[in-house]
Amino acid sequence: MSDHEGHGGAAPGTDDDLSLPKATVAKMIAELLPNDVACAKETRDLVIECCVEFIHLISSEANEICEQESKKTIAPEHIIAALKRLGFETFTEEVEDVLKDHKQQVKEREKKVGKLEASGLTEEELLRQQEELFAASRAKFQSTQQ
Template sequence: MSDREGLSGAPGNDEDLSLPKATVAKMITELLPKDVVCAKETRDLVIECCVEFIHLISSEANEICEKESKKTIAPEHIISALKALGFDQFTSEVEDVLKDHKQQQKKRKSQSLNSRERLEEELLAEQERLFAESRARFQSGPQ
């Protein structure tokens, strides 16, 4: 990923990169004491800092990925990038979030399989009903 690529990996202008302002504003509001207000310029600066942080981590992770002759940045590359850039204090939290994410993915996959199995069972039951209906009509002879 070059210095001019966006968060999506596509070439672009850094000015095109941003985070949802409403989401960031909500996070800031939740983190600050109730009697403290955040100016719009401050919120915009926080967004710029976040985008720069993401850019820094993704660039480092990309370099690690390339050194391993990989074509896809994996979560492990992000964790290695955090360590390489001196953000070791974040790695345990990132690993916890990754673990939670993997568990949620397994749960969704399991739920998807269960619903697919139920649908298949329903379709088979409907098919059997239609076959039985057809057999009954055939056995009763011409009408």
Template sequence: MPNYLNGANRQQSGPHKIQEMESGGDDLSLPKATVQKIVSEIIPPDLVFSRDTRDALIECCVEFIMILSTESNDIAEKESKKTIASEHVIQALETLGFHEYIEPVQEVILEHKESQKVREKKVGKLEQSGRSVEELLKEQELLFAQSRSRLNSQQSPP
């Protein structure tokens, strides 16, 4: 297995080579404030996390993401797929030796699928109503007007 972690063997097959991604390397980063917040939540309060350390962590995270996405892309290409699916990411984690990440990733995938089902149900209700968005907006405006009218009639002096 190639040793990606020390920067060796960075040439990859396929249209998305890591070197090509690095040519615009200044554009690749993670939000510093978000990383700082996550780290602050994890480390004990008596430890200090310097900016240099945070920046080094961000560089490592970006490198990890590039390695994982490149491996995932290679797996997808071998299956003649143009889109990286969650299965490709899981296979890439396995190939790269990050076995301890597989279960948490699978849990997040399940959570995402559940949230998508809830979202689809909400969209389904709109479609099942048989009315257009314009009709629903008109009905909503009418309900608002009726509510304002009732509120105004209750507030007017006798």
């Protein structure tokens, strides 16, 4: 099996371009390790390679599940099914919790947008009102400073 089989038909050479932000991974590793333990650069790079390979594995399996269901978009349910099919059942509860939190955040964001639209004001009118409130606040602050 070549390095590129099972990766959704990616063109040879494209896997080398895939990575994770090194600084972010280094920070995560540092947070997980005791204060008196350091992580070598080579170790961090190996962790990144393992994470990228894991992502390839899960996404390839999720893609197969998606195709079997005649779907064109990989949904969260496909990822969860891929985790289970590949023997990572222990991850599914945490993934489902994160998905639930994400959906809640999206709902809250949509409510905020709904309130904006429900105001019946244009963006220019809202900006004008905001500037007026800022000006009134500055004036009140300046009067208390004197």
